[in-house]
Amino acid sequence: MIKMIFKQLWNQRRQNGWILLELIVIAFFLFTTSAEVVRATANYVLPDGYEKEKSYFIELKEGSKFRYARREREIRDSIFQSHFRQLLLTIKQSPEVEAVAIVRGDSYPGALSSNGNGFVSDDTACVRIKCPWYQTFVIDGTTDFLKVYGLKDARTGEPLQLAKAKLACPQGIVSVAFARQLFGRTDVTGEKVHFGKKLPEGSDANNYFEIVGVYEGYKRSNFHVPGNNLFVLTSTIRGRNEFNHVIAYRLKEGVDGNAFRERIMSEIAPHYETTPTAIKDIKSFGESLKRFNDLAGAYSRYRYTAVMAFFVLLCVFLGMTGTFWVRCRARRQEIGLMRSIGASQATITRQFMTEAWMLVTIGVLIAQPLIIHYIHELEWDITDPTAHYWQDSKTWITLATDGLIYILMVLIALLGTWLPVKQAAKDLPAEALRDE
Amino acid sequence: MFKIYLRQAWNLVKQNKLFTSIYVIGTGLAIALTMILFIVHYIKFAPVYPEENRGETLVIRRLTLRYNDDQGMYQSNCCSPYLGKYLKEQTRAEAVAVFSPNTGKSPVGIGKPGEANQLRGIVKLVNADFWKLFTFQFINGKPFTEVDVDSKQQVAVIQEEIALQLFGRTDVTGERIQAEGQDVKIVGVVKNSSVATPDSYAAVWIPISLDNKYSTEMKRAELLGRYQVYLKATSGSEKEILKQEVIEAFRKYDADHPDGIHELKGQPVEDWLSYYQHDKEVSVKEVVLELLYLLLALLFIPALNLSGMISSRMDQRQVEIGVRKAYGASNWSILRQVLGENLALTVAGGIVGLLIAYLIIATCSQWILSLFDNRDLYSFAEISPRITPEMLFSPWIIGCAFGACLLLNIISALIPTVWALRHSIIESLHSKL
Numbered sequence: 001m002i003k004m005i006f007k008q009l010w011n012q013r014r015q016n017g018w019i020l021l022e023l024i025v026i027a028f029f030l031f032t033t034s035a036e037v038v039r040a041t042a043n044y045v046l047p048d049g050y051e052k053e054k055s056y057f058i059e060l061k062e063g064s065k066f067r068y069a070r071r072e073r074e075i076r077d078s079i080f081q082s083h084f085r086q087l088l089l090t091i092k093q094s095p096e097v098e099a100v101a102i103v104r105g106d107s108y109p110g111a112l113s114s115n116g117n118g119f120v121s122d123d124t125a126c127v128r129i130k131c132p133w134y135q136t137f138v139i140d141g142t143t144d145f146l147k148v149y150g151l152k153d154a155r156t157g158e159p160l161q162l163a164k165a166k167l168a169c170p171q172g173i174v175s176v177a178f179a180r181q182l183f184g185r186t187d188v189t190g191e192k193v194h195f196g197k198k199l200p201e202g203s204d205a206n207n208y209f210e211i212v213g214v215y216e217g218y219k220r221s222n223f224h225v226p227g228n229n230l231f232v233l234t235s236t237i238r239g240r241n242e243f244n245h246v247i248a249y250r251l252k253e254g255v256d257g258n259a260f261r262e263r264i265m266s267e268i269a270p271h272y273e274t275t276p277t278a279i280k281d282i283k284s285f286g287e288s289l290k291r292f293n294d295l296a297g298a299y300s301r302y303r304y305t306a307v308m309a310f311f312v313l314l315c316v317f318l319g320m321t322g323t324f325w326v327r328c329r330a331r332r333q334e335i336g337l338m339r340s341i342g343a344s345q346a347t348i349t350r351q352f353m354t355e356a357w358m359l360v361t362i363g364v365l366i367a368q369p370l371i372i373h374y375i376h377e378l379e380w381d382i383t384d385p386t387a388h389y390w391q392d393s394k395t396w397i398t399l400a401t402d403g404l405i406y407i408l409m410v411l412i413a414l415l416g417t418w419l420p421v422k423q424a425a426k427d428l429p430a431e432a433l434r435d436e
Numbered sequence: 437m438f439k440i441y442l443r444q445a446w447n448l449v450k451q452n453k454l455f456t457s458i459y460v461i462g463t464g465l466a467i468a469l470t471m472i473l474f475i476v477h478y479i480k481f482a483p484v485y486p487e488e489n490r491g492e493t494l495v496i497r498r499l500t501l502r503y504n505d506d507q508g509m510y511q512s513n514c515c516s517p518y519l520g521k522y523l524k525e526q527t528r529a530e531a532v533a534v535f536s537p538n539t540g541k542s543p544v545g546i547g548k549p550g551e552a553n554q555l556r557g558i559v560k561l562v563n564a565d566f567w568k569l570f571t572f573q574f575i576n577g578k579p580f581t582e583v584d585v586d587s588k589q590q591v592a593v594i595q596e597e598i599a600l601q602l603f604g605r606t607d608v609t610g611e612r613i614q615a616e617g618q619d620v621k622i623v624g625v626v627k628n629s630s631v632a633t634p635d636s637y638a639a640v641w642i643p644i645s646l647d648n649k650y651s652t653e654m655k656r657a658e659l660l661g662r663y664q665v666y667l668k669a670t671s672g673s674e675k676e677i678l679k680q681e682v683i684e685a686f687r688k689y690d691a692d693h694p695d696g697i698h699e700l701k702g703q704p705v706e707d708w709l710s711y712y713q714h715d716k717e718v719s720v721k722e723v724v725l726e727l728l729y730l731l732l733a734l735l736f737i738p739a740l741n742l743s744g745m746i747s748s749r750m751d752q753r754q755v756e757i758g759v760r761k762a763y764g765a766s767n768w769s770i771l772r773q774v775l776g777e778n779l780a781l782t783v784a785g786g787i788v789g790l791l792i793a794y795l796i797i798a799t800c801s802q803w804i805l806s807l808f809d810n811r812d813l814y815s816f817a818e819i820s821p822r823i824t825p826e827m828l829f830s831p832w833i834i835g836c837a838f839g840a841c842l843l844l845n846i847i848s849a850l851i852p853t854v855w856a857l858r859h860s861i862i863e864s865l866h867s868k869l
Contacts, residue, residue: 014747014855015747015748015751018740018743018744019740019744022737022741025736025737025740026737029733062617280544281542291542291815294812294815295815297806297811297812299803299812300806300807300809300812301810303807304807304808307469307807311469311734312733314465315465315738315741318458318462318741319741322459322741325454325458326455326745326748326749329752330748330751
């Protein structure tokens with residue numbers, strides 16, 4: 001039967017040529033719009049690496065009537081810090097709150113800041129790597145950032161515990177991707193990491209930190225794989241800068257986040273209106289991520305792909321319906337003959353649908369050289385080359401996207417063919433042969 | 437003759453209802469998406485209120501300062517107010533507007549004194565030249581001046597809708613409001629603008645000098661900061677001269693401050709090109725090729741579809757063509773007839789498509805403007821962009837719709853018809869379907 005259908009297709013090559021050309025163009029176009037989204041979706045389903053449910057952060061601003069006037073810098077710092085501590089304690093002592101953390105202004109999920117500087121290890125033979133996102137937490141007796149963020153230990157998968165409790169020297173925790181890229185291994189607790197370059201001993205105490213923990217991958221946005229990022233731990237709030245620090249908190253199970261947010265804004269915020277730590281806004285980690293994704297255009301890309309896929313698949317549907325409708329009319333005699341020698345409606349429908357399936361298959365196969373050329377030329381950012389995620393492989397993305405567009409095109413083409421063929425196959429043989 | 441073509445086209449429509457329906461839907465779909473592409477880009481790049489000077493505008497969005505001797509670098513999304521003043525001195529720009537960007541901004545509380553959170557809206561910090569670059573229509577009062585900015589006057593210009601929501605009237609000059617923690621006096625009310633013009637949009641505009649950090653930008657990198665700098669050339673043709681003056685101004689600054697070099701990365705760029713320039717330099721060629729690829733896909737795929745159907749129909753009409761040729765009709769007159777018939781259908785589809793495009797833009801304004809972008813510039817205000825009739829019913833848009841119809845008609849009908857006309861009269865008369 002396949003051989004016969006091939007012959008049919010070949011005999012009507014001029015009429016089939018148009019629809020085949022359209023299928024080739026659509027296969028290529030669908031691929032170019034979908035490959036990126038297939039990759040982003042594969043990234044999206046990876047675990048976040050931290051707990052975003054129930055975690056919020058409070059953005060601060062300088063109060064409307066508060067003025068530092070001409071006070072000295074040290075005095076300004078101390079005014080800011082005393083108000084900051086007071087607000088922190090107020091939040092921490094709320095019965096709804098499980099834990100609080102002091103976080104630098106760019107150290108929450110979805111923060112817009114990025115870092116272009118490099119990091120090196122103690123071993124100068126090691127490569128210098130870039131870490132696009134490094135974050136700072138202030139740790140002291142009041143705060144528990146590990147609980148607020150819910151980071152997990154890379155070795156055990158359990159909640160991360162710090163190797164050392166005291167801060168004798170600058171300390172930090174790094175993601176498993178960071179450890180692998182800089183050291184080539186993950187058991188790096190106790191190793192030193194230098195900012196930019198290794199300075200001579202004793203020249204700058206803040207130019208390095210010691211690793212006190214390695215956590216599982218931590219996704220900066222929903223649509224990227226967990227990359228190389230790190231947290232530097234410090235015991236002090238530096239300077240007076242309401243933009244540079246936020247208060248993060250995690251709510252207890254069963255607490256309504258929105259209700260608590262409203263309570264803060266109505267009961268706590270007014271007390272700080274005229275202080276250097278007036279409350280500007282409260283966002284959940286989820287809302288912050290959404291804003292990041294909006295700005296990065298992640299959702300726009302999905303919409304674009306969905307709209308374009310809908311458009312071209314509708315074109316396939318209309319093309320198949322139109323072409324097969326015209327062809328069924330032209331082949332009424334053939335259909336009549338087939339019916340008169342005993343072919344059932346189902347047999348005729350199956351034959352035409354097999355033709356449509358073969359056209360789509362041939363179209364997608366012919367588009368492959370174009371697709372391979374496109375994917376070969378595509379710039380491909382790999383967040384973590386040491387992790388070997390399947391979605392970072394061009395081959396796997398090509399196969400996955402090809403499979404997806406092939407299934408979509410076959411389904412739409414079969415539907416577009418079935419409608420006119422079903423109609424034509426209903427004709428009685430005598431009626432169909434009358435034209436002969 | 438044209439009447440005969442139309443009558444024949446109408447008869448064909450009546451005879452082949454399914455063909456006509458598929459043709460009109462296919463054309464409408466292609467035209468709808470093509471028009472959405474046109475309208476979205478028209479709103480972004482054409483001179484629309486209050487960004488009517490887009491054709492004369494050059495933009496600096498981000499700066500990098502690379503220190504000598506491997507001392508690292510500063511990269512900033514924007515520039516400092518000082519850069520605005522410096523460029524005003526060093527160039528012949530008609531206006532150098534410095535203002536806070538909306539990227540990453542969230543609406544803040546706005547209200548009468550003591551009722552700070554009556555409304556939520558975007559508050560923008562701007563200098564006096566902002567009002568020269570953007571052509572806001574003042575329905576009450578006037579813009580604040582350079583003197584107001586320099587003397588840190590607590591003044592504001594507000595949108596008409598904010599005035600109406602807060603006071604129930606628009607003649608509110610002299611009234612006081614609170615915006616982003618500032619107690620300010622209203623000096624002007626402007627006709628509403630839309631989030632669809634995100635560079636200029638705000639609910640309230642206050643002097644840039646009211647920013648707490650106005651005079652405390654980084655000492656080592658005084659040209660870097662948190663603002664955008666837009667320059668207005670005296671005319672479109674003067675832009676290239678102005679661009680060279682800006683580059684020269686930076687070169688001069690770097691020569692006077694030898695500890696580092698500013699990287700402009702192709703800036704200042706034309707207003708429309710700045711939409712595409714995020715992290716790296718983008719060339720005009722790259723942008724145009726991308727748009728052409730999209731346009732080609734939007735018109736070429738349906739054209740192939742229609743060509744396939746027209747080709748099949750031309751096979752059915754071979755006998756008719758043979759008879760007409762036998763009675764002396766030239767290939768050109770038959771070609772004209774077929775193109776005319778199809779143009780009638782294409783225009784019908786085009787009108788349907790244009791209406792669909794308007795409907796989609798009106799109902800999906802929340803996300804439609806960022807459909808073709810790699811980032812969303814319109815979600816910051818948390819309200820849907822208002823699409824005005826000026827943006828939708830421009831002669832350019834109607835002209836583009838007709839042009840797209842014509843192009844689609846020619847691409848889809850020409851080749852099948854020419855192929856059908858290649859048969860001899862005998863072959864045509866013998867053909868039977």
